[in-house]
Amino acid sequence: MFQLNINGRVHKVDVEPDTPLLWVIREQVGLTGTKYGCGVAQCGACSIHYNGEVMRSCVLPVSAVKPTDRIVTIEGLARDASHPVQRAWAELDVAQCGFCQSGQIMAAAALLRKKSRPTDGDIDEAMTNICRCGTYHRIRAAIHRAAGNRSAAAEADNNNATA
Amino acid sequence: MEHAQQSALQDVTRRKFMVSTAAAGGGLALGLQLPFGAAPAAAQSAAAADEINLWVVVKPDDTCVIRIARAEMGQGTLTGLAQLVAEELECDWKKVATEQITPGQNLARKRAWGDMSTSGSRGIRQSHDYVRSGGAAARMMLMQAAASEWGVPVGELTVANGVISHAASRRRTSFGRVAAAAAKLTPPDPKTITLKPIKEWKIAGKPLRRIDNTRGKLDGSQIYAMDVRLPGMLHATVKQCPVFGGRLASFDAAKVTGMPGVRKVFAISPTTVAVVADTWWRAKKAMDALPIVWDEGPHAKVNSASIDAHLRTGLTSDDAFADINTGDAIKAIAAAPRKVEAVYSLPFTAHTTMEPMNCTVRLTADRAELWIPTQSAEASMAVLSSSSGLPLDKCEVYALNLGGGFGRRIGSQDVVRQGVAIAKEFPGVPVKMLWTREEDQAHGLYRPIAMARMTAGVDEQGNLAGMHIRVSGQSINAFANPAAIKDGRDRRQLQGLWDTLEGDAQIGYTHPNLRTEYAMRNTHLPVGPWRGVNTNQNGIFLECFMDEAAKLANRDPLEFRRVLMRERPKHLGVLNAAAEKAGWGKPLPKGVFRGIAQFMGYGSYSAAVAEVSVSAKGEVKVHRMVFALDCGNVVNPDQTAAQIEGSVAYGMTTLLGEISVDAGRVVETNFHNFPVMKVKEMPKVEVVLPLTGDFWGGVGEPTICVVVPAILNAIFAATGKPVRSLPLSKQGLTLI
Numbered sequence: 001m002f003q004l005n006i007n008g009r010v011h012k013v014d015v016e017p018d019t020p021l022l023w024v025i026r027e028q029v030g031l032t033g034t035k036y037g038c039g040v041a042q043c044g045a046c047s048i049h050y051n052g053e054v055m056r057s058c059v060l061p062v063s064a065v066k067p068t069d070r071i072v073t074i075e076g077l078a079r080d081a082s083h084p085v086q087r088a089w090a091e092l093d094v095a096q097c098g099f100c101q102s103g104q105i106m107a108a109a110a111l112l113r114k115k116s117r118p119t120d121g122d123i124d125e126a127m128t129n130i131c132r133c134g135t136y137h138r139i140r141a142a143i144h145r146a147a148g149n150r151s152a153a154a155e156a157d158n159n160n161a162t163a
Numbered sequence: 164m165e166h167a168q169q170s171a172l173q174d175v176t177r178r179k180f181m182v183s184t185a186a187a188g189g190g191l192a193l194g195l196q197l198p199f200g201a202a203p204a205a206a207q208s209a210a211a212a213d214e215i216n217l218w219v220v221v222k223p224d225d226t227c228v229i230r231i232a233r234a235e236m237g238q239g240t241l242t243g244l245a246q247l248v249a250e251e252l253e254c255d256w257k258k259v260a261t262e263q264i265t266p267g268q269n270l271a272r273k274r275a276w277g278d279m280s281t282s283g284s285r286g287i288r289q290s291h292d293y294v295r296s297g298g299a300a301a302r303m304m305l306m307q308a309a310a311s312e313w314g315v316p317v318g319e320l321t322v323a324n325g326v327i328s329h330a331a332s333r334r335r336t337s338f339g340r341v342a343a344a345a346a347k348l349t350p351p352d353p354k355t356i357t358l359k360p361i362k363e364w365k366i367a368g369k370p371l372r373r374i375d376n377t378r379g380k381l382d383g384s385q386i387y388a389m390d391v392r393l394p395g396m397l398h399a400t401v402k403q404c405p406v407f408g409g410r411l412a413s414f415d416a417a418k419v420t421g422m423p424g425v426r427k428v429f430a431i432s433p434t435t436v437a438v439v440a441d442t443w444w445r446a447k448k449a450m451d452a453l454p455i456v457w458d459e460g461p462h463a464k465v466n467s468a469s470i471d472a473h474l475r476t477g478l479t480s481d482d483a484f485a486d487i488n489t490g491d492a493i494k495a496i497a498a499a500p501r502k503v504e505a506v507y508s509l510p511f512t513a514h515t516t517m518e519p520m521n522c523t524v525r526l527t528a529d530r531a532e533l534w535i536p537t538q539s540a541e542a543s544m545a546v547l548s549s550s551s552g553l554p555l556d557k558c559e560v561y562a563l564n565l566g567g568g569f570g571r572r573i574g575s576q577d578v579v580r581q582g583v584a585i586a587k588e589f590p591g592v593p594v595k596m597l598w599t600r601e602e603d604q605a606h607g608l609y610r611p612i613a614m615a616r617m618t619a620g621v622d623e624q625g626n627l628a629g630m631h632i633r634v635s636g637q638s639i640n641a642f643a644n645p646a647a648i649k650d651g652r653d654r655r656q657l658q659g660l661w662d663t664l665e666g667d668a669q670i671g672y673t674h675p676n677l678r679t680e681y682a683m684r685n686t687h688l689p690v691g692p693w694r695g696v697n698t699n700q701n702g703i704f705l706e707c708f709m710d711e712a713a714k715l716a717n718r719d720p721l722e723f724r725r726v727l728m729r730e731r732p733k734h735l736g737v738l739n740a741a742a743e744k745a746g747w748g749k750p751l752p753k754g755v756f757r758g759i760a761q762f763m764g765y766g767s768y769s770a771a772v773a774e775v776s777v778s779a780k781g782e783v784k785v786h787r788m789v790f791a792l793d794c795g796n797v798v799n800p801d802q803t804a805a806q807i808e809g810s811v812a813y814g815m816t817t818l819l820g821e822i823s824v825d826a827g828r829v830v831e832t833n834f835h836n837f838p839v840m841k842v843k844e845m846p847k848v849e850v851v852l853p854l855t856g857d858f859w860g861g862v863g864e865p866t867i868c869v870v871v872p873a874i875l876n877a878i879f880a881a882t883g884k885p886v887r888s889l890p891l892s893k894q895g896l897t898l899i
Contacts, residue, residue, distance in 0.1 A: 016423060016448075023444035027398075032390035033383015035566075037517050038600045042834035045517060074383035081381040089381055093373050093801065096809060097237030098380035099387060099517040099566030124843035130834065132517050132567050133237045134812025136845035138805070 003067040006031070007076025010067075017063035022046040024062050025073060033074040033102045037130070044129030047103035048073050054110035074102035077109060085109045088146035096133035103129045108143050117147050213342055215304055216350055217275050218248050218297030220262070221342035225325055227254040228262050229298075232269065232276040233286040234538050235375055236565035236572075237809075238863045239802035240286035242374045243367075244294055246798055247287070250367040251298030251359060254338060255325040261374060266544040267559040280539035282573045282692060284765035284861020287798055291859055292358075299356045301345075308345035309336050361796055361856065370801035375564065388536045388563045391523050393593040397426060398443035399585045400450050400597060403435045403606050406827035407687045409460035410434050419449040428453065431584035439585060443597055462687040462827040470612060470686050470824060471508070477635025477682035478506060478616040484652045487662045487670070487679040495629030495676035499620025503715045505708055506616050508888040509700050510821035511609040513831070514693055515839065518566020519603045522578045524586035525593040526551055531558045532593075533582065536565035538573040546576040550583035569813070570692035574643055575608055601832045608691030609822050611637035611656070613700040617708040625716040627727060629676030632660065632704065638683050639697075642690050656681045658697035659764055659868060660705065667766040667860075668698055670705070671734030672727040688824065694813055695867035698764035702868030703875065706760035710876045711885050720759055720876065721747055733793055733855060734761055737770040740791035740853040745772035755786060758876025760869040767794040767860030771869040773846075775877035781896045785815065785846040785874055790866055792850065795858035804850045807866045811848055814870030816840045818891045818898050844898050 004011045006029055013028040025034050025048070034057060037045030041056040048057045049072040065071070077083050081090070085108045088094075095101045104127070111118055111126040118126070123143055131139070214220045220228040229248045235241040245261050269276045277293065278285075302322060309327040310317035313334055321328050325338045361368065379385030404410055414436050416428035424445035431437045436455060440446035477483070496502055522535040524547075531551040537543040540562035548558045565572060578596065586594045598606075613636030620628035640647045640655050647655065654661065659668040660679045670679075693699070713723035721742050728735040738761040742748075747757065754776045761770035774787040790807050797803050819838040823830045831837035875886040878896070886894055 016445075018448075019444055023442065026390075027442045027444060030392070031383070032386070032392070035387075035517070036389065036519070036597075038834050040600075040833050040835060043517070043839075077382070081378045086381040090372075090376065093376055093805065095237075095373075095376050095380040096239070096805060097517070097565060097567050098376070098385060101380055102383045105381065127842040130517065130839045130841060132515060132569070132813065132839065134809035134840075134845075135805070136812055136840075136842045137808045137848050139842055140845070 002062050002065065004062070004065055004071060005067065005069065006071045007073060013062070015062060018061050020058050021048070021060040021062055021065060021071070022057040025057060031073050031075050035099060035102060037100065042130070043100070044103040044107060045100050047106040047129065049106060049110060052110075052113065054107050074106055077106065083109055084146040085112065085142070088142040092138045092142045092145065094135050094138040094142050096135055100129060100131045104131065104139055108139070108146070111143065112147055117149055118143060213346060215301040215342065215345050216297055218294055219252060219301035221305070221338045221345070223339045223342065225255065225337050225339035226258050226260055227252060227325065227338065228260045230276065231261050231263050232279045233290065234279070234281035234540065234562060234565060234568070236281070236536070236538065236568035238286065238806060239373055239799065240281065242371065242802060243287050243798040244290065245374055246367040246369070246371060247291055247295050248298035250364055251295045252302050253322045253325070256366050256371070258325060259374065263562065265559060265561065266540040269541065270544075270555055279541050280573065281568070282538050282570060284767075284864040288766055288859040288861050291798070295358050296353065296356050299358060300351050303351045303356070304345040304348045305338050305341055307348055308341040312336075312341065312344065367798050368796075369799070371799060373802065386563065387518055387566050388523065388534050389518055389521050389566065389597060391534045391563070391595060393523065393525065396523070396593045396595055397439050397441060397589060398446050398595050398597070399437050399439045400443065400446045400599060400602075401431065401435050401437045401581055402450055402453075402455065402602065404457050404459070405605055406457065406459040406463050407689060408462045409827070410458045411436055412456040412458040414456070415454040419453050422449045422452065425449045427588060429588065431581055435581060437581070437585050437596070439589070439594060443595070447599060459827060465687060465827045466825045467823045473686065474612060474614045474635050474684045477684040478614060478633055480682050483633060483680040483682035485678055485680050486652070486654055486657050487660070487677050489674065489678070490629070490676035492629040492631045492676040492678035496618055496620035496631060499622055499628035501621045501715050502619065503711050504616065504618045505711055505885065505887055506614060507704050507707065508614045509612065509703060510823065510889060511612045511688060512693065512817050512820070513604055513607045513609055513822050513837065514567070514569045514571035515604065515837065516565070516567030516569060516571055519598045519600055520578045521595065521597040522582040523593055523595040524582040525591070526583065526586045527591050529553070529557055531583070532561070533559070533579065534561045534563060535579065536568070536572060537562050537576075538565070538568045538570075542573070542576055543579050546579040547583060550580045551587070569694040570696070571608060574691050575689070577606075600834070604832050604837060605829045607822070608689050610693035610699065611639055611690040611697070612686065613637070615704040617704060617711075619708065619712040619715070621712065621716040625718050627674060627712060627716070630674060630678070630712070632679045633682065634680065634701065634704065635682045635684050636700070637685050637688070637690050639690050639692065641683060641685050653681060653683055656683070656697055657701065659701040659762055668764045669731075671731045671761055671763060672724070673730045674727055687827070694810070695764060695864045698762060698864070698868035699814070699817075699871070702760065702762040703872050706762060706869070706872035707875050707879070707885065707887070710758070710879055719748075724761065733768045734763060736853055736855065737761060737768045737791040737793050740851050741770035741772050741789055744791065744849065744851045745774070745789035747772060756877050756880035758873045758878070758880055760872035760876060762868040762872075764865045764868050765861030766858065767792060767862065767865035769866045769869045771866065771873040773873035773877045775874055775881060777878055777881040777896070782899045783878060783891060783896050784899050785844070787847045787849070788870070788873065789849045790851070790869070791853055792862070792866055793853055793855055794860035794862050794865065795854060796856060797852055797854060800852060803852065803862050806862050807850050808848045810864070810867035811870050812840050812845060814867045815844065815874070815898070817871060817889055818874070821890050
């Protein structure tokens with residue numbers, strides 16, 4: 001039996017110790033916003049916040065999680081999708097299929113907590129999640145917008161199609 | 164070599180519906196054995212009370228529910244189709260909701276919603292007319308209902324934003340208030356429906372936000388098929404013989420049946436074993452521990468080098484057919500004072516949708532249900548029926564929004580057969596089957612491997628004397644739809660190099676001495692459409708070689724092309740538009756070089772200019788890409804831009820990695836050895852839409868075929884060395 005603090009609520013789960021946190025979140029706790037994409041910490045679809053740091057939950061065994069560790073999933077990031085990153089994602093219509101976006105948003109939110117005004121270089125370094133729809137252009141613009149980097153946001157967003 | 168992945172039984176089923184999915188305009192009716200065409204009478208008899216017609220339901224609170232028959236996989240078609248209906252309906256866009264119809268509903272109403280399949284960039288270009296007519300008919304019925312209620316001629320009424328007004332009597336009503344009466348009216352004669360001129364559009368044609376980018380995609384609450392949860396559900400995973408054409412020899416189920424949660428370990432086909440457990444993680448863990456012996460079959464020694472040699476024989480063999488054969492290209496090239504010959508080689512690549520392949524099936528004695536991310540819910544239902552043995556009217560498919568499609572989730576429907584085979588062992592219990600990423604990589608429907616021998620001559624004046632294109636490579640039709648190959652001429656592999664004026668992928672150049680050829684060289688790997696399909700490879704072959712020919716002629720690549728494009732005004736239009744927007748010919752920062760490319764696919768014309776630098780260490784940086792797309796008419800310019808941006812990332816990923824073969828199997832098993840482009844490599848993307856307005860072309864796929872050639876041409880400009888094979892690592896180059 002493992003005790004976990006997820007989105008401020010305590011959950012007790014009865015699973016094998018090597019069960020990845022991702023699958024505990026999805027199958028035991030029932031929060032499916034955190035996605036399985038690769039299982040080897042390469043794609044970032046399973047990104048969560050672990051004591052405030054972004055973490056790929058598909059390779060973290062549940063036995064390594066202490067009851068006092070604070071786990072936040074996409075469902076617990078903010079009330080009513082009101083986090084500045086979520087708002088910027090909506091305003092710039094970042095998502096296409098949307099499958100990877102939980103992980104992208106969690107990675108971006110963690111970046112902004114560390115660096116409130118990230119540079120393009122900071123974004124390149126921090127945002128290593130994969131998106132096959134190719135929303136990268138808007139992800140960059142949306143992070144700048146969420147950070148209030150007006151000039152960088154305008155620069156990154158300056159692709160409006162003109163007929 | 165022939166694929167042998169499927170059993171004979173599976174083949175029969177697959178051919179039956181592949182014939183239909185590949186037919187122009189969809190035509191899934193072949194697979195479903197149903198008549199084409201709308202059946203308004205039957206449709207009306209089955210209508211819900213608040214249904215105005217097939218496409219529009221109006222609620223008492225004025226919410227207009229617009230029905231969508233095509234799949235939404237991120238490409239934005241749902242929003243575009245809703246805009247088209249709403250435009251004619253004259254409703255309040257803020258009160259629009261959408262509803263995806265199911266194939267069961269379509270079947271019950273004799274396919275009144277038409278083709279549901281979503282591939283080939285057809286979602287909008289092949290349904291815009293009838294969905295607009297549906298919106299217009301609903302508007303006419305709502306207005307007639309108001310006119311009848313007020314006892315005034317309908318011609319005296321006006322409508323805007325879902326409000327109907329009669330100026331003379333100063334009366335107003337809303338769609339919601341007249342909906343019930345409108346729903347009882349006879350639909351207008353289609354001949355009386357006049358669509359709005361496009362220049363008067365207020366909702367369609369505008370860069371509106373996506374209607375499906377709701378909170379669910381921001382807070383994780385959107386349910387993908389992988390997230391489906393049903394009462395009593397079990398979970399499964401499968402492992403297929405890693406060597407295509409091999410079979411399952413034996414497995415030792417007893418070794419894992421005692422593991423926690425494991426319910427059943429069994430073969431579901433001659434090639435595939437399944438594990439079912441109470442959670443997916445436990446199923447996966449048991450599968451990892453399951454001892455399996457494979458009979459690897461006849462292809463166990465095939466590798467990339469042997470496939471390469473096989474394709475190379477097609478570069479000079481005499482079994483090719485000529486498609487375009489104008490003048491005598493071979494003679495003209497031989498007689499030219501300057502000649503260039505080059506062999507291009509492009510590897511297999513994988514779709515790698517972010518959501519791995521999956522489906523959930525529940526079977527009872529008289530009902531088969533399927534939850535699946537699919538590009539063709541009707542093809543999924545056909546396979547659900549054939550695999551379960553239940554007739555179509557006892558089947559239903561719940562097609563959820565896909566976590567990526569790109570062509571992987573249209574043709575084979577392999578997961579449906581597997582899901583049904585598993586669920587048969589658990590009557591009444593829903594079973595969700597999910598592939599691991601490794602399984603997804605190892606059992607794709609790969610983009611065909613292709614090579615080309617390109618030959619050109621240049622005359623004394625620096626003009627092209629002739630060009631000879633010989634493509635050698637694997638055929639999608641030979642694998643998936645042999646009936647489409649007429650007289651041994653598989654023209655599909657020359658997509659984008661066609662000369663027919665009515666074609667939707669026409670070569671952009673005319674020349675008195677031009678020859679295109681294809682020699683089929685199949686492998687044992689399964690292949691299929693991959694975003695852009697053969698325009699990807701053919702775009703690289705033609706457009707990169709065009710720069711080689713321009714260099715031989717000592718001409719500017721843009722000028723060299725323009726001379727050959729006088730009879731192709733739309734191709735030339737986008738080429739000029741991209742060049743102008745990019746500032747072709749204007750100075751660039753030191754070390755930055757431009758490349759240009761144009762191509763046609765899916766009924767649309769694309770051109771791109773790339774700005775690239777290459778360091779002394781061979782590090783390639785793509786700084787900026789400018790696109791021009793003429794898709795005739797545009798329904799949402801912002802979503803069109805999003806598709807173009809996405810095509811950049813999808814195309815550029817082929818610079819980074821490949822699917823290679825060793826010991827008969829795919830080598831690249833996950834993202835650690837199948838690198839995919841990330842934020843860092845993404846260039847700035849700019850888009851211009853020089854629309855000519857007299858046709859409807861696709862959007863999702865056309866631009867991908869100019870992404871890579873524009874970049875490779877810029878690398879050629881920077882280094883003086885043409886890039887003739889991918890990934891870039893083969894040239895000692897790395898993308899940064």
